[in-house]
Amino acid sequence: MEAFPFRHRQRVRFGETDLQNVVYYANYLVYAEVGRVAYLRELGLPYADIIANGLDFTIGEASVRYRAPLRFDDEFDINVRVGEIRHSSWAFEYAVDRADGLRCADMTTVQVMIDRSRFRPTRIPAALRATLQKAKEAEGARPSR
Amino acid sequence: MEAFPFRHRQRVRFGETDLQNVVYYANYLVYAEVGRVAYLRELGLPYADIIANGLDFTIGEASVRYRAPLRFDDEFDINVRVGEIRHSSWAFEYAVDRADGLRCADMTTVQVMIDRSRFRPTRIPAALRATLQKAKEAEGARPSR
């Protein structure tokens, strides 16, 4: 149940730290964003295409569990996988691991599909749903890291 | 159950928005920070005093439920109250309301007390616990806003 099909390597920026000498807590949601944008690109769903189809998504919920601090210049991986898929929303789950494997944070975000003409939630289109579903199934098939 | 004993007015900065023309989702955790720092000051617990006592706190968990967007130049209130108080941690609960009363986000953060000499969780000191407990009781006594 720990399988993540995708990871994206980043390095902690100086400006992401705070006076406690660790990454400021809100920046983990920035890392989640960077991870999901990279994963969507990997799945053949670049954000520009979503917009071009008159759709968009917004974040409905986000949660972070902080486990160990990241510090300036640390390299780390943002692991991403698809969580629950519903009518007009789906979840991404994330694990932020320092390059040596230390688990630093677990996160979840819920994406809500939006119709750009009305700016209201709308059904996830069939093609996107199929891609997310396929990605989710591939996760289950993978051995744990 | 909606009573918040404290609110702190802020205005959305240009740099807090993103290309969707709304406040970027990670910045709500910044607003939570601004609210809790202001509330701790109101409770007579400025952060400098906590540090001066060899203590510190870190965030163990954070969650946000996004309800309506804030936009550039909107004025809004960060409402804060004490949530559950445990052995070495306590929760703050937040509501972000646009100045006209529109609920934009609900948030929770869990603060973990840290002993600065060992950088490990430690029991909440008696004086801080008493202050948090008293603040929590005052919330219950207040009529809902």
Next chain:
Amino acid sequence: MEAFPFRHRQRVRFGETDLQNVVYYANYLVYAEVGRVAYLRELGLPYADIIANGLDFTIGEASVRYRAPLRFDDEFDINVRVGEIRHSSWAFEYAVDRADGLRCADMTTVQVMIDRSRFRPTRIPAALRATLQKAKEAEGARPSR
């Protein structure tokens, strides 16, 4: 020559600091933004009105001279005044002073007027030019603080 007709009080946020225990250097440009938005509102030129007139402005140049650090929870003033006014651009000059008067930074930004229909520089409209010119003259008339 040190007269600033306008100042806007703020307090340093935790998330604005970095591991050197001072405000991260890029955040001074955020403070400049907060100051100029507040000054434009004071001058009767809220950003929404500029946009409503089919105009916008972008920043063409920015410079900061760092003099003394701001730290978490410090209160400070962002002082703003109009600098040089040209055909399609004008300057704002800023001084960031800690609440006790310590000069922390001097800044300049150059705003470039943009026609939103073509996204190209355009002449500053007469009414805005008159307001900026009047604000600039008022500065000269004021005694230094």
Next chain:
Amino acid sequence: MEAFPFRHRQRVRFGETDLQNVVYYANYLVYAEVGRVAYLRELGLPYADIIANGLDFTIGEASVRYRAPLRFDDEFDINVRVGEIRHSSWAFEYAVDRADGLRCADMTTVQVMIDRSRFRPTRIPAALRATLQKAKEAEGARPSR
């Protein structure tokens, strides 16, 4: 005179944009930081080593000239080179180029060497000076890109 000996590829994050659908102007100083940290590492001067030697540096001046906007998901290079070297400070010069070569910004920062025991400016140590000098000479020897 356009030779840059070093470049560091990055991609624009969603959270780095603002409501004008471009990268928020203060974030270019974040890009400068990312570029100089990467260049110092390339020169064999990781920040951790500077700190381990009881030294540090702070930014004394920063300036940006904005030429063309970067947008979400754009790939870009942060080009860095050593500028003027003085007694206790030196400059870095930067060019931010979109991946297709469009020049988006020119920047300069002045680093001031700090003695961590007294937190005051101090002479650039001989070894660091030699490294910066050598990097600067290598720039001159290189053909323009």
